[in-house]
Amino acid sequence: MDTSPAAIEMRLAAFRQRCGALGLALTPQRLAIYQVLAGDASHPGAEDIYRRIKPGMPSLSLGTVYRTLELFEEHGLISRLHAFSDQSRFDANLDDHHHLVCVRCRRIIDFQDDRLRELPVEPASLDGFQVLGHRIHLVGLCAECQPEHSPAARS
Ligand SMILES: [Zn+2]
Ligand SMILES: [Zn+2]
Numbered sequence: 001m002d003t004s005p006a007a008i009e010m011r012l013a014a015f016r017q018r019c020g021a022l023g024l025a026l027t028p029q030r031l032a033i034y035q036v037l038a039g040d041a042s043h044p045g046a047e048d049i050y051r052r053i054k055p056g057m058p059s060l061s062l063g064t065v066y067r068t069l070e071l072f073e074e075h076g077l078i079s080r081l082h083a084f085s086d087q088s089r090f091d092a093n094l095d096d097h098h099h100l101v102c103v104r105c106r107r108i109i110d111f112q113d114d115r116l117r118e119l120p121v122e123p124a125s126l127d128g129f130q131v132l133g134h135r136i137h138l139v140g141l142c143a144e145c146q147p148e149h150s151p152a153a154r155s
Contacts, residue, residue: 001041001093001110011038011092015077022075029053029060033068037078037092043099043108045087083108083137098135102142109142 001007015034019026032053036044044052050065069090072078081089083101089108098116100109119134 001091003039003041008039015092018075018077024071024075029057029064030068030072032057032060033065034072034077034092037090041093041110043081043083043089043091045089047087049090081108096133099137100142101137101139102145103139104141104145107142111138 012035015038016026019030024030033049036049036052046065046069047062049069050060050062054060069078069080069088073080073090076094077092079091079094081091081099083089083099084106093110095112096117097110097112100111102109116136121131
């Protein structure tokens with residue numbers, strides 16, 4: 001996900017417009033929650049978002065963050081990722097894309113490869129299932145988490 005100031009600004013403008021069209025009130029808390037997602041390519045979880053904006057918004061509760069994320073998801077403003085069984089992560093990038101999931105630092109990185117637009121699946125193996133889309137999670141170690149980059153290996 002592009003996190004340049006111009007890209008974040010575009011995402012925020014589209015978000016404001018869609019909230020207006022949906023009749024969703026743009027409260028400061030909702031805006032702050034979306035802002036974290038719009039500017040963070042690592043797909044943060046609810047608690048992460050809460051920790052980041054709580055200092056500037058003392059009245060914010062973790063429950064509000066969860067409910068707001070659910071609301072955004074229901075309206076298609078963000079998507080939820082189930083990359084880890086213990087924690088949902090959230091994505092403001094609505095473009096078609098896939099994810100690289102690091103099992104060590106739990107970073108989730110966007111990636112796209114044109115060859116993944118079509119999956120090499122035979123219709124017969126789908127047993128009548130109608131495919132609406134697909135998202136691929138490649139699970140592994142990010143560049144920083146590979147052994148040769150760890151402090152132990154360097155010393
Ligand atoms: Zn990592
Ligand atoms: Zn993503």
